[in-house]
Amino acid sequence: MLKSVIDIVETLATDVRAPARPPASLEELAATFSAVDDPLAANLRAALTGLRPAAKWAGEFADLPAGEVWVVDALDGAVQLLQGLPQYCLTVTLVRDGEPELAVLHSPWLKETYAAKRGEGAKRNGIPIEPSRKKSLDAAVAATSQPPFVTRQPGVAEAAGTSLTAVLKKALAVRNFGPTSWQVADVAAGRLDLFWQYGRDAANLAGAALIAREAGAVVTAADGAPWTPSAGSFVATAPALHALVLDALNQAE
Structure with missing residues (x-):
């Protein structure tokens, strides 16, 4: 299933567009964010529900019910996107009874995807990753x-x-x-x-x-x-x- 989630996230990310110019007020920022985030979140929800029809949905990680739950931030770094900056990503996590089971992060700007499934290691664009060797x-x-x-x-x-x-x-x-x-x-x-x-x-x-x-x-x-x-x-x-x-x-x- 991890590969299917990766395919969904990478495909839907191609539809994300920054506004023509940054919003000029908090109200305009909120409206612009909704115009980008709402359809993306809806498309993610539809696609992920197709993978796991019984899984619940949570836009935020709070008071999650038992069982499987999709926790999705369609635009982590939305402030950057709305300012015309490239540092943002799509994040999808499947949580089971409060514990993350799999996660996918995709950066449209870098064309990179981080992915992990519990007990199976982590990869970037399909290549295993490991942390720094620094000691000081x-x-x-x-x-x-x-x-x-x-x-x-x-x-x-x-x-x-x-x-x-x-x-x-x-x-x-x-x-x-x-x-x-x-x-x-x-x-x-x-x-x-x-x-x-x-x-x-x-x-x-x-x-x-x-x-x-x-x-x-x-x-x-x-x-x-x-x-x-x-x-x-x-x-x-x-x-x-x-x-x-x-x-x-x-x-x-």
Whole structure:
């Protein structure tokens, strides 16, 4: 079934188009987003339901029912797309009883697809991936982001700021390359050495977390506890960097 999901996502991605010019207000942005996202999400839902008729549907990862559920973000990085920037991706995750079973991320700009199925490893464009071999933060390229509407989660913006300061003092560089899920997948593939984020953002993180784990990266919350969809922080790192990253984040707190 994983290949069928990949085919669906890659095919529907060809219909995604940026607006002729960026929206000029929040209201225009919301309307433009809906005009792009709504039909794409509807087409994804129809195609995925054809694969798993009994699976339920969730646009966001919250209070999921038991059984199989499709968790879909048709446009992770929608802000970039609406601004005419290329850093966005489509994400599809099949969750069973709260655990991600398979995940597909596709970047129309890069023409790349990350995919993983639990217990079977992770690949990019069909080629197995693995995380970075780096062992020190002074050589590490880190990435971070924030959940959508970050001010709706008290304390998260402040944690983002203090943690950024802490990691900047130790890492070679810190970047934000757009879609949350894609940056986590890039950690899985060794393009980035680590990613962290504060706040709940399971819709963007669940599938990417599966890809990272299947590739061999370490995925936890910022306190080192196993990451779950309800966790208030997220860390994905190359294996040798995990303890160093947690130490830096804990110092920030």
